[in-house]
Amino acid sequence: MAYTIYLDGMCSCGWPMVICRDPDNDGWFELPEKVSVCQVQAVIDREAKERRGNANYEPEAGEILNVIYTRGAESEDPDD
Numbered sequence: 001m002a003y004t005i006y007l008d009g010m011c012s013c014g015w016p017m018v019i020c021r022d023p024d025n026d027g028w029f030e031l032p033e034k035v036s037v038c039q040v041q042a043v044i045d046r047e048a049k050e051r052r053g054n055a056n057y058e059p060e061a062g063e064i065l066n067v068i069y070t071r072g073a074e075s076e077d078p079d080d
Helices: 004-008 037-051
Strands: none
Touching: none
16 A cells, blocks of 8 residues: 555656656756666667658557567677
8 A cells, every 4th residue: 555655656757746746846857977778668769769660650559569688598799
């Protein structure tokens, strides 16, 4: 129950709504020089962009691109 209450107070940006939606906090957020990269989201974004480049591509209703972790499957180099 506590976890549900916690989630209900979170914004989709990952911050608590009481902080990120407070007008008094306007101008108090900035991106650090070094930006983190989620490798899962990166591969999803690249695939979605590639699919959108295909004029015939139309996502199915509710389509979600999922990834699988393949490190160590056959090669340690993803470019092999």
